Amino acid sequence: MNPLAIIGRSFLDFLTVVGVLARFSIRSVKHCVIPPFYLRQTAKQFIDIGDYSLPVVGLTALFTGMVLALQSHTGFSRFDAESAIPTVVVLSITRELGPVMAGLMVAGRIGAAIAAELGTMRVTEQIDALTTLSTNPFKYLIAPRLIAGTLMLPILVLVSDVIGVFGGFFVCVYELQFNAANYISQTWEFLESSDVTSGLWKAAAFGFIITLMGCYHGFNSRGGAQGVGKATTNAVVSASILILVVNYLLTGLFFAGK
Amino acid sequence: MTDAPKIELNGLAKSFGDKHVLRGIDLSVGQRESVVIIGGSGTGKSVMLKCILGLLGSDKGSVKIDGKDATNLSGSALDAHQAKFGMLFQGSALFDSLPVWHNVAFKLAQQPGISRKEAKARAIETLASVGLSPDVGDIYPAELSGGMQKRVALARAIAAKPEIIFFDEPTTGLDPIMADVINELIVKCVREVGATAISITHDMASARKIADRIAMLYEGRIIWQGSKENIDRSGNPYVDQFINGRAEGPIKMQVRKL
Structure with a gap:
């Protein structure tokens, strides 16, 4: 086959995917804001996404904060800059590592679960059955997940920010013999509210991406158990890559003028 | 009641890429009539x-319900x-x-002003009409046998008293006795609800029991239709081959020679 044809074809395939995905997103968001709403479904998703992800997100944040303190110490102690460690820990956690680590963990946990559930519902015709029972699957299945994901991730990240900072505090005070009161006052000293809120905006964007990818791949899965497996993998991989790309773009947007 | 047929298809065509699944279907189904579509796997019945x-x-082509055009609708229509x-x-x-009761009352429970308790009571009534006891209502579908799942699905299909009911291979995967139970329930329920029914099947025993009229679909067209009494003397070699289940005949199965 002509190599130019291969390039052309894959480029057109890529554009097709982007177009289909854009239409799917617009349709999904439309159903998030137009009634009727399924409050019971939405509440259930809040519990699934928020409550059940908290342990894994919290644990990730704890160890991220701990290792961050330990690594900064080995570096900074070489030029007597240990006093900068609390600031490094809190800024890295709130701006970058809190939202990104939580996003990646939730993509693996929730994105995969959504894709598998919706994929199974698709291949067993449960989604068609919803339609014959006068229920729009976008409203009943997708809108509750998108709403819960977008609103729940910032809350998860806020909790994980606190846990991550505590992880750094724990290592510095109990391993490296820092003064606890000094550590806390230095944490607050250079922290601005924009550091935290930018992280929370990122978290909301990641929550939307994770649930959208889970819904998109699950909803469009084809062909039995293998199709569901493929949908699950694609949901996690595409959500993870998009999180990293969007994180870079949002960082540029938030901190470009500073 | 109007004289217009309940469902009327004129030259209905559907292709997936270069695969022409429906090549122009003309079919009309009268009010409260039960039509069974027979045909091999992959002939476009579903x-x-x-x-x-x-x-x-x-x-291409048109779908009319009660004489009104219903082709390619969108939105609230x-x-x-x-x-x-x-x-x-x-x-x-x-x-x-x-749980089973919520499946059966799914459409009802969506309507405003219906409490869960009322919906459940109605679900249990409907379950009784397909011969299931009230305690089935509280268990989950996965815990039921295939035959019982079919009966619950039948209860769900008739619960909202629809004008038209479709049965997609209602007896596939059931033992002959349970298949006959389902057939009898279908006949009874359709009559009680006063609905128009289209069933697709390749089980001739089921077709003879449910149908007022039988139509055969082959290569995307209706090649024969008539009352079920006439099916044995259709004079159509395709129909004869199908209802007698012969490998030899005008219908060639796509089997690759080894």
Whole structure:
């Protein structure tokens, strides 16, 4: 086959995917804001996404904060800059590592679960059955997940920010013999509210991406158990890559003028 | 009551890429009539039902319900169109996250002003009409046998008293006795609800029991239709081959020679 044809074809395939995905997103968001709403479904998703992800997100944040303190110490102690460690820990956690680590963990946990559930519902015709029972699957299945994901991730990240900072505090005070009161006052000293809120905006964007990818791949899965497996993998991989790309773009947007 | 047929298809065609699944279907189904569509696997039976339901858009031809055009609707017109239908899916397609009673009362429970208690009471009444006891209502679909799942799915399809009911291979995968139980329930329920029914099947015993009229689909067209009494003397070699289940005949199965 002509190599130019291969390039052309894959480029057109890529554009097709982007177009289909854009239409799917617009349709999904439309159903998030137009009634009727399924409050019971939405509440259930809040519990699934928020409550059940908290342990894994919290644990990730704890160890991220701990290792961050330990690594900064080995570096900074070489030029007597240990006093900068609390600031490094809190800024890295709130701006970058809190939202990104939580996003990646939730993509693996929730994105995969959504894709598998919706994929199974698709291949067993449960989604068609919803339609014959006068229920729009976008409203009943997708809108509750998108709403819960977008609103729940910032809350998860806020909790994980606190846990991550505590992880750094724990290592510095109990391993490296820092003064606890000094550590806390230095944490607050250079922290601005924009550091935290930018992280929370990122978290909301990641929550939307994770649930959208889970819904998109699950909803469009084809062909039995293998199709569901493929949908699950694609949901996690595409959500993870998009999180990293969007994180870079949002960082540029938030901190470009500073 | 009007004299217009309940469902009228004119030259309905649907292709997937270069695969022509429906090549122009003409079929009319009278008020409260029960028509069974027979035909081999992959002849487009399910696609035809999905085109009538509006789950798939058609390429050519028209669908009329009660004499009014219902081809390729969208938005609220599509919702109103789909509200007229009930469907029994091949794999039952019960929602496995909901208990049996909620499956049966799904459409009812969506309506404003209906409490969960009322919905459950109505579900249990409907379950009784397909011969299931009230205690089945509280268990989950996965805990039921295939025959019981089919009966629950039948109860769900008739619960909202639809004008038109579709049965997609209602007896596939059941033992002959349970198949006959389901056939009798279908005949009884359709009569009680006063619905128009289209069933697709390749089980001739089932077709003879449910049908007022039988039509045969082959290569995307209706090649024969007539009352069930006439099916044995159709004079059509395709129909003869199908109802007698012979490998030899005008219908060539796509089997690759080794």
